[in-house]
Amino acid sequence: AQSVAQPEDQVNVAEGNPLTVKCTYSVSGNPYLFWYVQYPNRGLQFLLKYITGDNLVKGSYGFEAEFNKSQTSFHLKKPSALVSDSALYFCAVRDGAAGNKLTFGGGTRVLVKP
Amino acid sequence: EAGVAQSPRYKIIEKRQSVAFWCNPISGHATLYWYQQILGQGPKLLIQFQNNGVVDDSQLPKDRFSAERLKGVDSTLKIQPAKLEDSAVYLCASSQWAQGTWETQYFGPGTRLLVL
Numbered sequence: 038a039q040s041v042a043q044p045e046d047q048v049n050v051a052e053g054n055p056l057t058v059k060c061t062y063s064v065s066g067n068p069y070l071f072w073y074v075q076y077p078n079r080g081l082q083f084l085l086k087y088i089t090g091d092n093l094v095k096g097s098y099g100f101e102a103e104f105n106k107s108q109t110s111f112h113l114k115k116p117s118a119l120v121s122d123s124a125l126y127f128c129a130v131r132d133g134a135a136g137n138k139l140t141f142g143g144g145t146r147v148l149v150k151p
Numbered sequence: 152e153a154g155v156a157q158s159p160r161y162k163i164i165e166k167r168q169s170v171a172f173w174c175n176p177i178s179g180h181a182t183l184y185w186y187q188q189i190l191g192q193g194p195k196l197l198i199q200f201q202n203n204g205v206v207d208d209s210q211l212p213k214d215r216f217s218a219e220r221l222k223g224v225d226s227t228l229k230i231q232p233a234k235l236e237d238s239a240v241y242l243c244a245s246s247q248w249a250q251g252t253w254e255t256q257y258f259g260p261g262t263r264l265l266v267l
Binding site: 081086127129137 | 260
């Protein structure tokens with residue numbers, strides 16, 4: 038079975054500081070990893086994905102994520118956070134050998150203070 | 152390009168009533184998904200369609216939930232009868248099927264259901 042853990046319920050960061058949202062995963066096959074963001078009363082918005090290749094993936098709005106196979110992690114990062122980045126972030130994994138079922142973590146709320 | 156459309160956006164019903172949600176995927180997307188997102192949790196897949204066939208409905212409570220995608224485009228999710236624990240946001244997503252693999256899933260705005 039595949040699973041995702043987001044160990045932090047909330048991350049607080051000052052505007053302009055680096056932002057990191059942690060994610061670890063477990064799959065039996067090759068992992069396909071995703072980050073989505075959810076703003077209040079909105080659906081999930083795709084940020085980036087890792088399928089294969091370079092371990093550092095660049096996505097929308099200045100976000101990037103680093104795939105680390107040995108640590109089974111896929112942490113989301115942004116060098117300089119904006120107040121508008123305040124939202125709920127979800128990490129998701131898909132087992133490459135098991136169809137397109139996405140398993141989501143519980144989410145991490147990011148609060149960027151001015 | 153238009154995104155995934157869902158309606159209604161909000162619905163309040165009493166327990167034991169029935170309710171239906173509608174989803175229209177992104178044009179050309181063969182795969183459609185329904186997720187349930189309970190407050191404070193990540194989305195959980197209820198059912199996945201490939202065109203008008205079901206790929207995965209292992210987590211759909213079939214005694215009360217049903218879904219269809221008769222013409223392989225839009226889809227309806229129904230709950231009958233509703234229970235208090237069905238209060239959640241119901242998200243629809245769609246993806247392309249290309250070169251033998253599923254592409255990224257794109258989500259609609261969701262339908263927020265409150266069962267009283």
